[in-house]
Amino acid sequence: AQSVTQLGSHVSVSEGALVLLRCNYSSSVPPYLFWYVQYPNQGLQLLLKYTSAATLVKGINGFEAEFKKSETSFHLTKPSAHMSDAAEYFCAVSAPGRRALTFGSGTRLQVQP
Amino acid sequence: DTAVSQTPKYLVTQMGNDKSIKCEQNLGHDTMYWYKQDSKKFLKIMFSYNNKELIINETVPNRFSPKSPDKAHLNLHINSLELGDSAVYFCASSQDRTSSSEETQYFGPGTRLLVL
Numbered sequence: 001a002q003s004v005t006q007l008g009s010h011v012s013v014s015e016g017a018l019v020l021l022r023c024n025y026s027s028s029v030p031p032y033l034f035w036y037v038q039y040p041n042q043g044l045q046l047l048l049k050y051t052s053a054a055t056l057v058k059g060i061n062g063f064e065a066e067f068k069k070s071e072t073s074f075h076l077t078k079p080s081a082h083m084s085d086a087a088e089y090f091c092a093v094s095a096p097g098r099r100a101l102t103f104g105s106g107t108r109l110q111v112q113p
Numbered sequence: 114d115t116a117v118s119q120t121p122k123y124l125v126t127q128m129g130n131d132k133s134i135k136c137e138q139n140l141g142h143d144t145m146y147w148y149k150q151d152s153k154k155f156l157k158i159m160f161s162y163n164n165k166e167l168i169i170n171e172t173v174p175n176r177f178s179p180k181s182p183d184k185a186h187l188n189l190h191i192n193s194l195e196l197g198d199s200a201v202y203f204c205a206s207s208q209d210r211t212s213s214s215e216e217t218q219y220f221g222p223g224t225r226l227l228v229l
Contacts, residue, residue, distance in 0.1 A: 090156065
């Protein structure tokens with residue numbers, strides 16, 4: 001079974017500051033890991049995903065995440081926050097052969113002017 | 114063109130009623146899903162269909178019945194609605210080239226269900 005823990009249900013940063021959203025996973029098999037973003041009253045949009053090709057994954061909108069097996073982590077970062085980054089962010093895991101995502105509880109990112 | 118569409122977008126109904134939510138994808142994908150997002154934003158898989166065949170049913174009450182008339186459509190019928198069914202229901206789809214779970218899932222805009 002897989003699970004995902006997102007530390008911090010709310011993160012607030014100033015515009016231009018570093019964004020760091022934490023995600024730790026648990027999986028008995030090598031996982032596939034995803035970050036999705038949800039803007040208010042919208043569906044989820046993929047930011048990036050890890051599928052074992054490279055440990056540092058670059059996504060859309062300047063986001064990236066690094067897979068660290070030793071720490072079972074897949075934290076999401078962005079060097080400089082923009083007001084438009086304010087949204088809910090979800091980390092998710094899937095396992096080979098199981099075509100469903102297991103989501104973390106989400107982190108709401110607020111960006112202060 | 115919307116890749117994954119859902120109707121209706123909002124649904125307000127009384128306890129005990131029966132309602133359906135429709136989902137269509139124009140991406141040519143083989144696999145479709147229903148997820149439920151509760152009031153605390155927690156997302157959980159309900160069902161997954163591959164080529165019209167049910168492959169995942171996650172301990173969902175049998176009041177919920179998915180139906181896939183073809184690969185591009187996955188509908189969700191809910192009987193005898195209860196207060197606890199109030200949530201946002203998301204449809205998603207993914208390609209299934211190698212039966213791999215690394216494929217990106219594309220989500221619809223959600224259906225906001227409120228049971229009074």
